[in-house]
Amino acid sequence: MADSEKxxxxxxxxxxxxxxxxxxxxPMLNGLIGLVQGEADQPLEIEEARSSAFMAICEVGKALHRGQPADRLWASxxxxxxxxxSLAG
Structure with missing residues (x-):
């Protein structure tokens, strides 16, 4: 599956x-782990965007797990x- 599809x-x-x-x-967020894992030979800009998405998803997960507000984190x-x-497409 291509990065844009992921x-x-x-x-x-x-x-x-x-x-x-x-x-x-x-559990829905946990199911995204396989999709946000990096692949070899990706341009740096795409890899940085993928990594940023991964980290933002982790922040949402941590907030939900701790019972903290996550509204702004979802948007991020x-x-x-x-x-x-947009970069991968």
Missing amino acids: AAKVVEALKAAEREPPQTAL AIDAAERWR
Whole structure:
């Protein structure tokens, strides 16, 4: 699967998970791990965007796990994933 397809799936999953309660959203986020793993021979700009999306998703997961507000974190994660998608596409 191409990076652009992975990024599109991540964006879609993040938007769906954002609407769910934390106990449902956390497993959805965990399911994204395979999609946000890096691949060899990617241009640096795409790899940095993918990495930023991964880190933003981790921040959302940590906040949900700790019962902290995640509204702004969702927006950051979605923005990072959309940036990755735009660069990879």
